[in-house]
Amino acid sequence: MTLVKFNPNRDNKKNGLMTGFNDVFDSIFNDTFFSDRLMSRVPAANISESQDHYHVELAAPGLKKEDFKISLERDVLSISAEQSAQNDLQERSFNKREFSYNSFVRSFTLPDSADDNGIDAKYENGVLCINIPKREEAKIQSRQIEIK
Structure with a gap:
């Protein structure tokens, strides 16, 4: 299958009728305000694995640890945060206001090898770190094999 990149300028040159109209929409929807808002709805996550744990x-910078709620239902770990927008700057009139982080929910399905009894979490320097221990039988076993 071939991936073909869409180029709106190429189509505008062909039909020539609505070039200005399409340029207006391109400038609106390619604005960094819209793209940044769509990308920032949920915080980015890194998932890694060590010998004894999943991480x-x-x-999520700008939040407090009290803003987070972590729950486990069956094998789904859900992380949510809710922060009310504070209106303590009543005397200011904003021309553009982009940072009001309302709420988000991220859910992760735990593997069968995860031990859900020992999950711990900490929040420091704007990063929420959750450590999920592995079951004893799932821990990475390594040993040397003798060559005969």
Whole structure:
């Protein structure tokens, strides 16, 4: 299958009728305001694995640890945060206001090898770190094999 990149300028040159109209929409929807808002709805996550644990790191700067709620239902780990927008700057009139982080929910399905009884979490420097221990039988075993 071939991936073909869409180029709006190429189509505008062909039909020539609505070139200005399409340029207006391109400038609106390609604005960094819209693209940044769509990308920032949920915080980015890093998921890694060590010998004894799975690690989930969520980049959520500007929140407090009291803003987070972590729950486990069956094998789904859900991380949510809710922060009310504070209106303590009543005397200011904003021309553009982009940072009001309302709420988000991220859910992760735990593997069968995860031990859900020992999950711990900490929040420091804007990163929520969750450590999920592995079951004893799932821990990475390594040993030397003798060559005969």
